[in-house]
Each structure stands twice: as structure tokens, then as C-alpha cells.
Amino acid sequence: MEAKLQRRIQRYGWDAAADIYERTWQDNLTPIHEQMIAMAGLRPGDNVLELACGSGMLTFRAAGLVAPGGMIEASDISIEMVELVQGRADAMGCDNVAVTRADAEFVDAGADSFDAALCGLGLMYMPDPVAALSAMYRALKPGGRAVLSIWGERRNCAWADMFPIVDSTVQSEVCPLFFNLGAGDNLAMAMQRAGFERPLIHRIDATLGFYDRTDTVEAMIDGGAVALAAKRFDAATRAHVEQAFLDSIAAHARPNGGYDIPSEFVVAVGTKT
Numbered sequence: 029m030e031a032k033l034q035r036r037i038q039r040y041g042w043d044a045a046a047d048i049y050e051r052t053w054q055d056n057l058t059p060i061h062e063q064m065i066a067m068a069g070l071r072p073g074d075n076v077l078e079l080a081c082g083s084g085m086l087t088f089r090a091a092g093l094v095a096p097g098g099m100i101e102a103s104d105i106s107i108e109m110v111e112l113v114q115g116r117a118d119a120m121g122c123d124n125v126a127v128t129r130a131d132a133e134f135v136d137a138g139a140d141s142f143d144a145a146l147c148g149l150g151l152m153y154m155p156d157p158v159a160a161l162s163a164m165y166r167a168l169k170p171g172g173r174a175v176l177s178i179w180g181e182r183r184n185c186a187w188a189d190m191f192p193i194v195d196s197t198v199q200s201e202v203c204p205l206f207f208n209l210g211a212g213d214n215l216a217m218a219m220q221r222a223g224f225e226r227p228l229i230h231r232i233d234a235t236l237g238f239y240d241r242t243d244t245v246e247a248m249i250d251g252g253a254v255a256l257a258a259k260r261f262d263a264a265t266r267a268h269v270e271q272a273f274l275d276s277i278a279a280h281a282r283p284n285g286g287y288d289i290p291s292e293f294v295v296a297v298g299t300k301t
């Protein structure tokens with residue numbers, strides 16, 4: 029798919045998901061966010077570049093750790109996400125978060141000026157993830173580290189049929205290469221192309237827990253990457269997609285409602301030499 033179109037789908041798709049993303053995903057993403065923050069080793073006074081910040085779940089964790097004296101320069105392609113982060117920073121009186129709308133592949137932050145860079149579950153959506161990794165590499169001070177997360181191998185993410193199910197009902201092409209980076213050594217190779225010489229890659233088994241059917245389809249259909257396509261469903265298509273998706277994860281149903289869906293994350297750390 030043409031890169032420009034893919035970026036528009038991401039931009040407006042995440043605008044559509046912004047309202048419910050955090051509520052539907054926070055519990056399942058907290059462990060991976062905590063792990064990323066621990067790996068970043070942030071200290072008071074550090075300046076941090078964050079790409080694809082979403083609703084700010086990593087942003088505000090990081091902001092607390094770098095105060096006093098440190099700043100988080102965050103950005104996301106979705107204006108709705110950016111406004112959520114700005115609104116929360118204003119409401120909290122948090123003055124060390126600066127957030128702007130930007131495509132991570134074209135971010136031009138000051139060279140050699142950040143102690144750390146973060147990108148949580150964002151690279152899979154970008155037509156050119158190496159460009160975003162290169163932007164992080166360039167922005168880091170020598171010795172600075174980038175901490176990234178993505179979803180892992182398709183076969184280890186038992187919810188993965190969501191994409192073909194949606195694509196078969198409406199022409200969506202949400203994420204043609206969604207699982208590409210999580211396969212084999214692809215993330216390490218992309219990081220090396222961006223300049224990170226010896227990236228450390230950790231594969232992490234996870235279980236996505238959802239309380240009931242509503243909770244599950246809300247997170248998967250409305251709170252994530254396929255939200256834009258879902259806006260185009262009529263009632264019958266919506267019912268069909270929900271049922272087809274629930275059938276695809278039936279093996280992971282809890283005995284009394286809800287689901288425990290096997291999944292895999294990859295967390296990576298790269299240091300600028």
C-alpha cells in the first residue's frame with residue numbers, strides 16, 4: 029500500500045480510537061510499560077524523546093522520573109491523542125511534558141540532545157520504521173538509550189485474526205505489515221540499519237485478559253488499529269465481525285466469561301555509540 033495512505037489510515041484510525049484506547053488497554057499494557065520504563069533507567073534531569081506517545085501512558089510515568097529538571101518531548105500522528113496528553117498535562121499542572129502532532133518517521137529533534145528515547149507499540153504502524161529509529165538515534169546523546177516495544181510473532185498473538193476478519197468485510201488494509209517487525213530478527217536488523225550497533229531484544233510472553241465479551245470486542249475493535257474501519261460497519265457487519273473474532277479466540281475463553289488471550293511482546297534496547 030502507498031505509504032501516504034497508510035499514514036492517513038493510522039492518523040484518522042487512532043483519532044477514532046483515542047477516546048477509549050487507554051480505558052480498554054491500560055490493564056493489559058501496564059506490565060510492558062513498566063518494563064520499558066525500568067529499562068530506560070531514567071533519572072532526574074534527563075531529557076526524553078517519545079515517539080507515538082498515544083494517550084500518554086509512558087509519557088507521564090517518564091515525566092515523574094525525570095523531574096526536577098528533565099523534560100519529555102512527546103509526539104503522535106493523531107491529534108486526538110496529542111490533545112489527550114496536553115489536556116492531562118494541563119489538568120495535572122505537569123510542566124515537563126511538551127507534546128506535538130508529528131509523524132515519527134519525520135521527527136527532526138535536536139541532534140545529540142536526548143538522554144533517552146521511547147516508542148511503545150508504535151513502530152508496527154509505520155511504513156518506514158527505520159526512519160523513526162534513525163530519528164531516535166540521531167536525537168540521542170552518545171551513550172543515550174532507546175527503549176522500544178512492538179507486538180511479537182503473529183503465531184504467538186492469538187488475537188491476530190482480527191486483521192483478516194476486518195479486511196474481509198470492508199476494504200481497510202489497516203496494517204499490511206503489522207507483524208513484520210516482530211518476526212525473527214527483523215527488529216534487531218531495523219535497529220542496526222538505524223545505527224544501533226548491538227541492540228538487546230527480549231521476547232516476552234503475555235496473556236491479554238478481558239473481563240467479558242463486551243470488554244474484549246471494545247478493546248480489539250474500537251480501541252485500536254481497526255477503529256477507523258469499524259466506523260464503516262453497518263449493524264450486520266459489526267455483528268458478523270464480532271462473532272468471527274470471538275470464534276477465532278474461542279480456545280482462550282474463560283469458563284465463566286471473558287478471555288485470556290496468549291500474546292507476545294518484543295522489548296528492545298539500543299544504545300547510541
Ligand SMILES: C[S@@+](CC[C@H](N)C(=O)[O-])C[C@H]1O[C@@H](n2cnc3c(N)ncnc32)[C@H](O)[C@@H]1O
Binds near residue numbers: 086
Ligand atoms: C498502540 S498505540 C501506542 C501508544 C503508546 N505509545 C502506548 O504505549 O500506549 C499506537 C500509537 O501509534 C501512533 N502512530 C501510528 N503511526 C504513527 C506514526 N507514523 N507516527 C507517529 N505516531 C504514530 C498512533 O496514533 C497511536 O497513538
